[in-house]
Each structure stands twice: as structure tokens, then as C-alpha cells.
Amino acid sequence: MKDVNPDRVFIFDTTLRDGEQSPGFHLDANSKLRIARQLEKLGVDVIEAGFPISSPGDFEACRRIAREIRGATVTALARAVKEDIDAVWGAIKEAENPQIHIVLSVSDVHINRKLGMSREQVLKRGAEMVAYARTLCDNVEYSPEDAGRADIDYLVETVETMIAAGANVINIPDTTGYCLPYEFGEIVRRAIKDARGSDKALFSVHCHNDLGLAVANTLAAISAGARRVECTVNGIGERAGNTSLEEIVMLLNVRQAKLGLECGVNTTEITRTSRLVSELTGTPVQPNKAVVGANAFAHASGIHQDGVLKDRLNYEIMKPEDVGLSDSRIVLTARSGRHAFHHRLGRLGITLTDGNDDAAWQRFLQLADTKKEVTDEDLRKIAAMSETNGHEGNGHPPVTDQLNDHNHVADTLRHLIFG
Numbered sequence: 437m438k439d440v441n442p443d444r445v446f447i448f449d450t451t452l453r454d455g456e457q458s459p460g461f462h463l464d465a466n467s468k469l470r471i472a473r474q475l476e477k478l479g480v481d482v483i484e485a486g487f488p489i490s491s492p493g494d495f496e497a498c499r500r501i502a503r504e505i506r507g508a509t510v511t512a513l514a515r516a517v518k519e520d521i522d523a524v525w526g527a528i529k530e531a532e533n534p535q536i537h538i539v540l541s542v543s544d545v546h547i548n549r550k551l552g553m554s555r556e557q558v559l560k561r562g563a564e565m566v567a568y569a570r571t572l573c574d575n576v577e578y579s580p581e582d583a584g585r586a587d588i589d590y591l592v593e594t595v596e597t598m599i600a601a602g603a604n605v606i607n608i609p610d611t612t613g614y615c616l617p618y619e620f621g622e623i624v625r626r627a628i629k630d631a632r633g634s635d636k637a638l639f640s641v642h643c644h645n646d647l648g649l650a651v652a653n654t655l656a657a658i659s660a661g662a663r664r665v666e667c668t669v670n671g672i673g674e675r676a677g678n679t680s681l682e683e684i685v686m687l688l689n690v691r692q693a694k695l696g697l698e699c700g701v702n703t704t705e706i707t708r709t710s711r712l713v714s715e716l717t718g719t720p721v722q723p724n725k726a727v728v729g730a731n732a733f734a735h736a737s738g739i740h741q742d743g744v745l746k747d748r749l750n751y752e753i754m755k756p757e758d759v760g761l762s763d764s765r766i767v768l769t770a771r772s773g774r775h776a777f778h779h780r781l782g783r784l785g786i787t788l789t790d791g792n793d794d795a796a797w798q799r800f801l802q803l804a805d806t807k808k809e810v811t812d813e814d815l816r817k818i819a820a821m822s823e824t825n826g827h828e829g830n831g832h833p834p835v836t837d838q839l840n841d842h843n844h845v846a847d848t849l850r851h852l853i854f855g
């Protein structure tokens with residue numbers, strides 16, 4: 437599309453459609469609306485609100501999102517049948533910028549085994565439905581499902597047929613997460629280069645993570661000329677999930693100098709969005725998940741902690757503040773060093789008196805060996821005990837009284853220190 441900044445990548449969020457199709461996930465209309473509002477704050481370009489024909493509840497959720505959301509395009513999914521397209525239009529027509537999204541298979545596996553149709557019939561059906569959708573809405577996206585496993589010449593023919601029928605967005609999906617990055621990049625390159633009329637359409641991609649390649653395949657497609665990416669918060673979605681929104685966005689952001697691309701997402705809303713989706717779907721994020729996992733900005737080993745405390749650049753390629761976290765997490769474990777120990781005490785406003793420092797450090801090491809993580813509460817007790825033992829009559833209550841107030845952590849400490 438000639439009038440669009442060629443360096444701009446548009447973010448299409450499908451958390452509420454593909455993400456919500458994850459096994460065991462269900463979002464009611466209120467939850468969907470809360471997530472849509474947060475996606476609006478996050479600054480995504482397109483929100484796919486749902487699959488309106490699937491249930492009255494989902495139709496209503498899509499309608500409420502379309503009425504309320506401003507700024508982002510609101511779309512919803514239809515199979516290539518009139519009833520689905522009518523349901524989508526009924527649900528989203530009040531949106532500021534509505535879009536109808538039509539999906540129909542393109543691979544021979546799907547055409548033969550799922551649809552029981554011929555290639556010619558599929559082309560005809562797709563074109564008719566795109567043309568029908570265009571009588572309702574100016575903005576129509578066509579997804580040739582399972583493009584990653586399709587015959588490339590037939591895919592090219594499909595793309596040019598749908599553009600001629602009126603589709604202004606062509607989305608190339610690797611529905612089964614099967615492609616290698618260079619293969620997928622080549623598919624997208626061929627679709628853009630060989631399909632007549634491709635300059636009239638925006639090219640989008642939709643990748644699945646069955647082999648852990650969704651983000652890599654999406655990046656390969658962007659390098660091949662795609663300028664819209666479908667993704668989900670926390671990477672949720674069918675089976676192993678979709679391209680993770682936070683990963684592709686931070687990839688564009690952190691490697692901007694190399695890639696030369698930009699997107700409109702306000703990255704400081706990423707953590708808040710991730711937590712909301714996790715809370716409302718009842719599904720925790722794996723701790724080592726890139727960007728939004730609890731450990732993504734946590735440092736536990738002494739060598740890394742010392743390095744990060746000297747200069748974050750030593751072990752961090754992005755700032756926690758950029759994704760909406762207040763700070764890196766210096767986790768105190770048995771592998772931590774004294775630099776980290778003093779850093780955490782300092783953050784609690786605790787300064788140890790000269791001479792008590794060694795005793796406190798030894799207490800810390802003893803305790804750290806008995807548990808996964810030493811907490812702020814543990815640190816306060818260690819400091820109090822060290823100071824009390826070193827300076828009698830300094831006004832602190834006796835150590836044993838303090839310990840009686842506390843939980844099993846204190847019991848562990850008492851056992852360790854007093855035998």
C-alpha cells in the first residue's frame with residue numbers, strides 16, 4: 437500500500453479470538469471488554485474481538501468491543517459463508533474502523549480432507565465471499581488457511597484472485613506451525629512479488645508456535661515485506677499458541693537500529709496487559725517466558741548480580757522500565773554474592789553497623805541454603821538479630837521475642853542460629 441510508511445509494522449492482536457480458543461480458556465463478555473480496553477491503551481492497531489457466529493455470548497462481546505473501542509480497527513472472524521459474514525458485520529459495524537476477516541483453506545490437505553472441495557471451487561467461493569463482504573464493509577482481510585503447507589503457485593493464484601475480488605489485507609498463516617523461517621519468508625516473498633495487484637494490499641502473517649518458531653517465522657515474514665503481524669498477549673492460542681505480542685514488539689524495539697522498523701505499541705503497558713490476560717484467563721505465565729515471565733528481569737547468581745549492579749548493560753539488553761516494570765529483580769539465593777546482599781539491605785533502608793556485617797552475612801548464607809529465595813522479611817530479621825547481638829541494650833526487643841511473632845522462616849532461622 438503506497439500511502440503507508442514502509443517502515444511501520446502494524447500490530448494485530450488476536451488474544452480475544454485465537455488466544456481465547458486455547459484449550460481450557462474462556463472469557464466472558466466483561467472480561468473480553470476489560471482486555472480490549474487494555475489493548476487500546478497498549479496501542480495495538482487492530483483488535484480481533486472474536487468469532488461472532490460461534491455463540492450469542494461471543495457476538496455480544498464483539499458488539500460491545502466494537503461500540504466502545506476507539507483508535508484501533510476492530511475485526512472479527514468469519515468462515516467463507518454468508519451467515520458468518522453477516523454475523524461479523526452485525527457485531528462490528530458500529531466500530532470506528534470495522535474490518536471483516538474471512539478465512540478459507542488453501543492447502544491441498546485442507547481442501548481435500550477438510551472441505552471436500554476442488555481448488556477451483558475454493559477459489560470461486562473465496563472470491564464470492566470477499567465480494568459479498570465488500571458490499572458491507574470497505575475493509576476486508578482474507579486468510580488462506582494453512583498457507584505454510586500449500587502449493588506456492590496455487591497460493592499466489594489465490595492471493596491475486598482475492599485482491600481482485602476486493603480484499604485489501606492478505607494474511608498468510610502458518611496455521612500448523614510447520615514452516616522454517618527461511619521457508620516462510622520465501623512464501624511471503626513469492627506471494628508479494630508474484631501475485632498481480634499485490635501493491636494494492638497490505639500483507640499480514642499469522643504464525644503458530646508448534647515448533648517454537650512463531651516469532652522467528654514472523655520476523656522472517658517482516659524481512660520479506662509483510663507489514664502486519666497477528667499475535668497474542670503471552671503467546672496464548674490454539675495448541676502451542678501464537679506469535680507472542682510482547683516478544684515481536686520488543687524485538688522490533690530493542691533491535692530497531694538493525695531492523696529499521698517501528699510499531700505503535702506503548703511498550704510500558706506490556707507488563708500490565710500480560711498480567712491482566714493471565715488473571716482473567718486463569719493461566720499463569722511460565723517464569724522463564726521472554727519479556728513477561730517473572731524471571732525475565734531477575735538475577736540470582738552472584739556473578740550476574742554483581743555485573744548488573746555495576747552496570748545493567750552487562751546482562752540486560754532491555755530496560756525493565758520499558759515494559760512497565762519498576763526495576764530489575766535482584767533475587768537473593770544461596771548463589772548470590774555480598775554486593776547483592778548489601779544492595780537489597782540498602783533498598784530496605786538498612787545499614788549494618790561496622791563489625792556486624794560478617795555475622796549478618798553468615799546468617800544470610802545459612803538461611804539461603806534452606807530455602808529458594810531470601811525475602812525482604814527475612815533480611816529485616818537477619819539485620820535485627822545481627823544488630824541486637826552486637827550491641828546490647830540498643831532498644832531493639834530481644835531476638836527471641838521478635839522470633840515468636842513470626843512464621844516458619846523465623847523457626848528455621850532460630851534453629852539455624854541457636855541450634
Ligand SMILES: [Zn+2]
Pocket residue numbers: 454611642644673674678
Ligand atoms: Zn491461528
